Amino acid sequence: MEQIANWALDTAVARGASYADARVVELRQRELSTKNGQVGTLLESESLGIGIRVIADGAWGFASTDRLARKTVEACAAEAVAIARASALAKKQDVVLAPEQAYVDTWQNPYIKDPFRIPVERQIELLLAADAEMRRVPGVTLAEGSMLFRRIEQFFASTLGSRIHQVKLQSGAGIVATSFADGEIQRRSYPNSFGGQHALAGYELVESFDLVGQAPRIAEEAVALHKAEPCPEGVRTILLDSSQLALQIHESIGHPIELDRVLGQEANFAGMSFLTLDQLNRLQYGSEIVNVVADARLVHGQGLGTFGYDDEGVPAQCTEIIRNGLFTGYLTSRETAAAIGAARSGGTMRAESWNRLPIIRMTNVSLLPGTWKLDELIADTDDGIWMETNHSWSIDDRRHHFQFSTEIAWEIRGGRKVRMLKNPSYSGLTTEFWNSCDAICAREHWTLWGTPNCGKGQPMQTMGTGHGAAPARFRNVRVGIAFSK
């Protein structure tokens, strides 16, 4: 890999690039799915290629190829320089990067069991066993399960002198029970919706889920939802489980703090942000118990936003985003850090693969734990609604007005969960919502959730992000409007 990267850098410099970096990436992926007792998708794939990013004539160019002979790699590097020169036709000023050191290092996330060494028939067997448990429950009309494993090996080299080798191993799985009855489709997922839970971990993560043991519960809940009362419409106290809160963090904190959005670079597609530069260190984002970090370091956990170095060679860092409710930090790159006068990038640039340009992505944007035990929090709630497992999510292009729905909810009366509710939803404004947070559960209830499918950029890139959260309580939240007539 190093030799291939060196061919690219040498050519870029020879063609006049003032800066260049190259990433040689090899991706191996295994996807499995089952449906109603049968295997659905069964796919193993591999992909190897190089992405070359250069600055020439003060502007950016990027080219990528999967043809890794010396001649084609050099042609690709030359193309990147030619593209940069074309970019310079419409430049306002030269690209300026925040300074960074050179690193020579290797990094790999820890794991116990390599999922690619687990026989695929064992993995299928596990999904089919969970599938059978779900279909044993009368009323379940569709049982689905899936697993996804990825091994991403990357060699990064830059003209600064960095030579960084990283290997990331990612595992994830989930099951879903769906019930159609009386003109209504109800669904329950475990351990999370939209593909389950994912982390930088080995197969031990999947084994820890106990998919077979949990399958009857979600199947019974999917069927029971048909007879549940609908979530009422009004202004209520809500409690969010940690997986739903993770997505709330993703959408209403993680995206608005991306500095490329703030600076208008994503205005055409992903949108901009309400967090304009004048808000930094001034805006009371949340209540005083709200503390949020963006932490890519292994010490934070093995999330989908964990790495040793980002894709422009900046070491993993922890950035304070919200301290005691006050907005204190953005997600930055070398270019955007320089644009706002910061001394250094926060290290958040990542690319989907070798054929995509690194852009600012969430690392592990996490709400730090509070002090409450979950049963004490519920006991402390006189009148509220507990909402669990995301069903839908939507937020405006400045990341201010949101609406979420969840798969299931329970009404809380007098400190106890008293009845199941179907079709729960809530909506609000980002800062009003986070300022209404009056209780966060403790570390023992905190989970680092993986969001494997965050879309951003043109061309579109999908990226995994991490979000740690424990259940939390929010006051005076509008609920039920998604189903209002």
Place this chain on the structure above:
Amino acid sequence: MAAAHLLPQAELERIAEQVFRASDADETEVLIEAVTDALTRFANNTIHQNVAEQAVHVSVRTVYDGRTARAATNRTDAESLRRVAAASSALARVQPKHPDLLPMPGPQRYRTVQRFFPATAAATPEDRARAVLQVLRMIERHRQTAAGILATGCSQMALANSRGLFASHQQTRAEFSITVLEPDSSGWQKANTPDLAALDPLALAERASQKAAAARAPRELEPGRYTVVLEPSAALDLLGFLFYDFAGTAVLDQRSCLNERLGKPIFGRNISLWDDVYHPLQTGAPFDGEGIPRQKVLLVDRGVPCNLVYARHTARKMNARPTGHALPLPSELGEAPVNLVWAGGDTSLEAMIASTERGILVTRLWYIREVDPYEKILTGMTRDGTFLIENGRLVCGIRNFRFNQSLIEMLANVEQLGPAVRAAGEESFEMVVPAMKVANFHFTEVTKF
């Protein structure tokens, strides 16, 4: 640059032959995809990202005694092709038999579709940069700020199997999208076509610029039910959420909103829908993931959902005929219509506005998600050009709304249709779709911008 990167027919055949030789499966299928794509991205009136890629993808499906699996690689040397065939074989052999698996189809005959434009494939970074520069100069003359993309590229697909089927297709694409920003307003336009010569970035930019200017100083309206005029991109991004409901497998799985509704008049009589890859405004290959020729299928006839699309194995289970819409096997999803053509009308956008006493003109929708899969309630936001209509004319820009709207209800409330055009959005693949005037569209909340 791009045309040279497509694989010649002889190379496609070489890849397929080498895989067949390396495989000892009962049946073997090879899917070869190649793409060369480039995208020039601008924001703050400057090009800030400018990228190009070329990639090949070879995937191999093997079948052993009713068991099947797929493996893929992006390497095309003999050793890599041998390894990918072996990987597919190893996966297929160890799994349970699939009771619905049919023998692979033999050779088929396909209608010709011409969707490759050499000049589009040959567009250079300079060509794109100069087109963008021309747009940005115009935007700066208007003292506005723009962000967007201009992309060009070509793609190729070939499907071969050990029963002698061979199908191939190549096409080009050109796409322009622009958001024009003012301090308190914005406007947007997007278009996508196989032929760069048919794309007019300057005209699209001019229209987005006019929208941004017209939307200045937006007013805040109360949420509620309004008559809306949905421009084609806005209609597209809503209607796109219906496509998989027309898959036979979705109905079999009881996850389609058409469950127990097929044959019933659930939409207005002015709503008809086809899947038609041969429509002159459509793109795509004339064959499906198994190599079966795609058929034109009438899905909705004057308000009545009347047909579904079927892969071969779904058709057998549902006592229907295959329509050429299979996804590559193995897949739990079965099939999908991806060349939707909605019936248009003859009411221009201007006439829709002129006939509206009070309503909302919607340029673009954003972040649409499904809230209820059976009633097909969708939520999302308006964005980049939302206007109040009063007494037949645009009065002012308004602050953006959130909607929660049943698509089924919406398609029963369509009052007027414009001519169907090829529309591009962000939530759906491109379709042929008209502008729509819809009564009682449900806006539930309003933003502060």
